[in-house]
Amino acid sequence: MTGILRGRRALVTGAASGIGRAIASAYLAEGATVTLADRDHRVTAVTDEVGARRGVILDATSEPEVDALVARMVDEDGGLDILVCSHGILTQSPTVDMSTEMWRETIDIDLTSVFLCNRAALRPMLAQGAGRIINVASQLGIKGGVSLAHYAAAKAGVIAMTKSISLETAGRGVLVNAIAPGPIETPMVEGIDDGWKRDKRAELPLGRFGRPEEIAPAAVLLASDPGGNLFFGQVLGPNSGDVMP
Numbered sequence: 043m044t045g046i047l048r049g050r051r052a053l054v055t056g057a058a059s060g061i062g063r064a065i066a067s068a069y070l071a072e073g074a075t076v077t078l079a080d081r082d083h084r085v086t087a088v089t090d091e092v093g094a095r096r097g098v099i100l101d102a103t104s105e106p107e108v109d110a111l112v113a114r115m116v117d118e119d120g121g122l123d124i125l126v127c128s129h130g131i132l133t134q135s136p137t138v139d140m141s142t143e144m145w146r147e148t149i150d151i152d153l154t155s156v157f158l159c160n161r162a163a164l165r166p167m168l169a170q171g172a173g174r175i176i177n178v179a180s181q182l183g184i185k186g187g188v189s190l191a192h193y194a195a196a197k198a199g200v201i202a203m204t205k206s207i208s209l210e211t212a213g214r215g216v217l218v219n220a221i222a223p224g225p226i227e228t229p230m231v232e233g234i235d236d237g238w239k240r241d242k243r244a245e246l247p248l249g250r251f252g253r254p255e256e257i258a259p260a261a262v263l264l265a266s267d268p269g270g271n272l273f274f275g276q277v278l279g280p281n282s283g284d285v286m287p
């Protein structure tokens with residue numbers, strides 16, 4: 043570790059588990075001041091385990107909660123330099139059987155809440171003329187997936203939103219990018235049936251799923267100076283070779 047993020051103030055959502063937790067740990071190791079946020083109460087214990095200063099229970103679909111957390115960080119920390127949106131859910135259903143409720147829940151948690159977090163972070167970042175936003179999308183937002191129309195649509199939305207915001211912030215010091223992982227060994231994927239996992243592993247050029255700590259370095263790169271300085275509206279694909287755009 044090089045301390046490349048020393049002094050940077052970061053907010054990581056979905057930080058109680060999986061990829062978000064790994065990114066929060068990597069940012070701490072690189073010297074950042076990290077706020078972990080998650081709707082799961084375990085975020086408090088994880089905050090202690092990784093040695094972060096602040097852990098917050100946050101429902102990222104709640105506009106008042108998101109706005110209040112960013113306002114608190116600006117008030118107490120003096121600003122916000124990095125936002126990572128890594129919260130999310132994954133459910134499955136063939137489209138013909140999918141309830142409207144299931145569709146709306148996924149769009150709300152996996153897309154609309156990412157907009158809420160991005161918008162809240164943009165206010166202080168544009169005011170200070172600097173910032174990095176990293177949205178965790180998915181390769182499924184590029185290739186689609188069986189029984190995953192809602193999830194793939196939400197993640198495609200995250201990718202398109204990332205590019206659009208990035209164009210809006212051009213020349214104003216705020217760089218917005220996405221990471222679109224392939225299958226990663228986290229609780230989210232553990233819930234999928236074993237047959238799917240076996241077939242998926244066999245199909246991957248690398249022959250195995252990734253681990254959360256193999257995603258975190260991409261998030262460090264995108265947040266870093268000078269490493270991340272030229273990334274703008276990009277979608278990095280640590281995906282075991284599953285998608286080659």
Ligand code: NAI
Nearest residue numbers: 056059060061080081082101102129130180225226228230
């Ligand atoms: P995970 O299930 O381990 O962690 C997701 C976290 O998000 C959980 O701690 C959960 O409590 C939190 N969360 C869910 N809804 C929330 C809300 N409304 N407000 C605040 N927190 C909320 O899953 P994982 O794998 O770490 O996923 C992280 C991100 O990576 C997600 O956006 C997921 O869609 C994406 N992703 C995951 C892949 C995988 O194979 N695990 C592949 C591609 C993308």
